Amino acid sequence: MAAVKEVQLTAAVNLGALLDAGEGAVVILVAGETRLAAHRTVLAARSPVFQAMFQHDTLEASSGHVTITDVEGPVMRELLAYMYTLQAPELPGMAPLLLAAADKYGLSALKAVCEQQVVAQLCVENAAASAVLAVRHSCPKLTAAAVAFIKANLHVMGTKGWADMMRNHLEHVIEVSRMLSDPPPSTRTLPAEERSRRLIQAAKWEEVEELRALLAAGANVAAKDLEGRTPLHWAAERGHVEMLRSLVEGGPDVGTRTVRRNVRQGHTLWGPRHVMGHEVFTLDDFGNYVTGQLPQFSDGPNTRDRYMRTPLHYAAENGRTEAVAFLLEVGANKGATDNYGRTALDLARQNRHQQLIDILSRR
Template sequence: MEAVTKVEETAAVDLDALLDAGEGPMVTLVAGETRLMARRAVLAARSPVFSAMFSHDTLESSSNEVTITDVEGPVLRELLAYCHTLRTPHPSSMTPQVLAAADKYDLSGLKTECEQQLASLLTVESAAATAVLAVRHTCPSLTKAAVAFIKANFQVLATQGWADAVHNQPKDVVEVCRLLGQPPIKIRYLSTGISFHALASSFRLGVSTVSVVVKDELKSLGRQVVVLCKIKAHNFS
């Protein structure tokens, strides 16, 4: 096992070195002042976006140089390292940017790994930014995790992170608020007009138990509605 690990680590180092060495058929990727060399065939194999770019008569295909917008140099390096090694970067402050880049270039494996990393690192301060990121880049599992975290920790709505999200990504915040305002499944179940007796039978619970559960859910939903109304009033004031 140790031998295999050493081989993988050596291969990773060698492949990382190739990003700068320019060996073999390469293409130059440019992000600001950062210029990195990558194997054209590997990029095309990993990313449908790069594959389409290189298989058509495009400027990038003819010049062998691709300008990467909205991506910083360190993030680009992580992206290319993954393409060559399929090793996910360790969680860091760059993980949200890596996720966004993975989404842009359709690196689904890297995107999924970044989702899992961010979900495991949710905090009161980071939840708002993570929720907005998840909504913007269509990350269902991360969106679910972030919304559930905010519902369980409504102090998120009083953080600077939430205020920044409202100011910088208002459309995405509206979607997050919509998800926060969705009633629990028990309440949605009742909205069909089903009786307590039928609901009790469906959940295999006593009628009195269902009554207590529904009342608790309604109280919780009421508190959420009050908070959301205050947020909406503040945003439009």
């Protein structure tokens, strides 16, 4: 709290000094077709790069125009807004570009916020680009999260995004590949029981980076706590869709070559478990589908705790609309009842979650 107050006070003092600013206090930032007016004092106070630029005899310092060649206009606008307000924008789609710009201009606090936003939106399509971004701009948290995600979803290396990074950033892809060869040092020596305990804790406290690292290290997604809850139960209660996706796509530890049916093809990720007993689809060395025994028995999104509740029960009870939609998409049984005979729809009605009532009623 003290740090927040200090930042707010600094902002007020710096902006207050602008009232007495004289001629030449404003410079024009030119980024493509975008032109932005800004006070030298603010730019220098926030960014060590601008500070050095205005302290020395540079063209920008004398002309009053600063041409920005490697930051797009909309990104530069958000960067400037942050320098005035010290409030980071919530624009997930712009986060990677804004992170790179924040790194260039030495805005470490903004860079950290953008790093968190990129971590939160990791998916198969952007994992390669996120990993390269992390390596290029020295982002340790994003690096760990992206590497853990790719380890848990090795098919990332067969995507167009990975191929694009290979063409354009080969040096950084090589560095990412090197990190993929070793498990995270904080988890690789842990006993299996401890990995399972930490996986449940990570889901409970929404520590998505830790959860992905543990999954990559082979933690048992079917592990249960004293109440019989699995990490899926906790992620559903918290409504954390990215954790749910990691847990479902990571699934039981059946080896790195396991391939589950694709949701987009109309099948559930856990379909083979229900259709073929304790079997899953895998690829042999020739790329052909084969089946194998599932070493860690789990009903995936339909797993139950000691009260016979599924993750869908917890998501519906707590009004987690996105989590409910995701669980239904990957095969959650909306008709499952708990010890009291209640379905997820019953809990949504009990807690007056009208949007969920509509979703669970029409499906």
